[in-house]
Amino acid sequence: MTERFAGTDQDIEAAARLLAAGELVAFGTETVYGLGADATNAKAVAAIFAAKGRPHFNPLICHYASAEAAFADVAANDAARKLAEIFWPGPLTLVLPRRATCEVALLAGAGLETLAVRVPAHPQAAKLLGALGRPVAAPSANRSGQISPTTAAHVLAGLRGRIAAVLDSGPCRVGVESTVLDLSTGTPFLLRPGGVALEALEAAIGPVRFGMPVDKTVDRHAKLRSPGMLVSHYAPALPVRVRADEVAADEALLAFGPPLPGARLVFQLSESGDLAEAAARLFEGLHWLDAQAPALGLRRIAAMAVPETGLGLAINDRLGRAAAPRE
Numbered sequence: 001m002t003e004r005f006a007g008t009d010q011d012i013e014a015a016a017r018l019l020a021a022g023e024l025v026a027f028g029t030e031t032v033y034g035l036g037a038d039a040t041n042a043k044a045v046a047a048i049f050a051a052k053g054r055p056h057f058n059p060l061i062c063h064y065a066s067a068e069a070a071f072a073d074v075a076a077n078d079a080a081r082k083l084a085e086i087f088w089p090g091p092l093t094l095v096l097p098r099r100a101t102c103e104v105a106l107l108a109g110a111g112l113e114t115l116a117v118r119v120p121a122h123p124q125a126a127k128l129l130g131a132l133g134r135p136v137a138a139p140s141a142n143r144s145g146q147i148s149p150t151t152a153a154h155v156l157a158g159l160r161g162r163i164a165a166v167l168d169s170g171p172c173r174v175g176v177e178s179t180v181l182d183l184s185t186g187t188p189f190l191l192r193p194g195g196v197a198l199e200a201l202e203a204a205i206g207p208v209r210f211g212m213p214v215d216k217t218v219d220r221h222a223k224l225r226s227p228g229m230l231v232s233h234y235a236p237a238l239p240v241r242v243r244a245d246e247v248a249a250d251e252a253l254l255a256f257g258p259p260l261p262g263a264r265l266v267f268q269l270s271e272s273g274d275l276a277e278a279a280a281r282l283f284e285g286l287h288w289l290d291a292q293a294p295a296l297g298l299r300r301i302a303a304m305a306v307p308e309t310g311l312g313l314a315i316n317d318r319l320g321r322a323a324a325p326r327e
């Protein structure tokens with residue numbers, strides 16, 4: 001079920017065709033193997049979370065063939081350009097504001113206004129990205145809670161039968177994930193130590209702080225979170241009510257399956273009750289309802305019940321956080 005490709009140019013072309021068709025392909029990078037999907041295809045990105053068995057929608061790193069391609073999707077500043085010059089291609093991920101023209105699916109960035117981008121150094125990864133001509137969203141290619149894979153055999157041990165193919169690119173040279181640096185505010189923040197040393201970053205751009213920049217926190221109830229959660233996620237401006245079985249006069253509806261009667265504004269997650277489709281549309285829907293509801297005088301989002309199976313767990317996790325009491 002899961003094809004194992006060697007690294008010939010034909011193999012890379014075949015892997016790129018699978019990605020273009022919305023399939024999942026694991027591929028080697030210099031850090032760890034990534035579980036890749038076409039980042040502009042929300043359903044393909046949703047399939048990543050399903051394959052990994054992730055209970056949450058974490059924001060994923062988008063991989064690009066060049067700094068130029070990456071900076072077409074996010075707005076680079078001087079520090080970003082300098083670091084790209086020195087460390088790309090390589091094990092450094094930069095978090096920067098999404099451009100309005102960025103076509104990466106909102107689900108890939110967990111609905112955030114920022115996007116994590118990187119240009120991997122592994123020659124086969126570079127060829128694959130070049131052949132596809134689109135960004136590839138890729139977390140590490142392991143099941144949720146397991147360790148990151150550094151060989152194709154590791155990938156197959158965890159994901160055989162759950163993904164279309166693995167491109168065997170040999171053992172990973174670095175073996176730990178990329179360093180994640182947030183440059184989306186005036187102050188650089190180290191979000192995850194990794195393949196590029198902190199000292200090397202500081203030699204290039206000066207002091208780097210640890211943790212999350214608070215002023216970029218979109219989430220309005222971040223304080224309620226477990227401290228282990230490094231990254232804030234998008235929460236809608238409007239309050240959310242979950243497991244709604246009726247719609248009040250001042251509510252917009254986030255529907256799953258046949259909509260509840262009486263709603264004046266409806267965003268349909270999945271008419272047919274398909275959880276992967278619903279996951280792919282979730283952040284899109286919250287953004288859209290936030291934007292449309294005020295003009296109609298609607299003040300809350302009523303979300304219909306979503307089953308607690310498969311991607312429903314992650315959908316309900318996000319909706320539950322959005323619905324949690326706010327200060």
Ligand code: TXA
Pocket residue numbers: 029031032033034035058059060061091093095109112114115116120138139140141176177178179180182191192230231
């Ligand atoms: O080495 C790597 O980076 C590997 C290979 C495959 O490239 N990829 C990887 O991806 O480790 P992932 O999705 O497992 O890690 C993403 C990291 C997480 O720590 C996540 O919280 C952070 O990047 N991240 C992604 N987008 C973010 C954003 N918009 N803001 C803040 N942090 C973000």
Ligand code: MG
Pocket residue numbers: 139140148
């Ligand atoms: Mg991982």
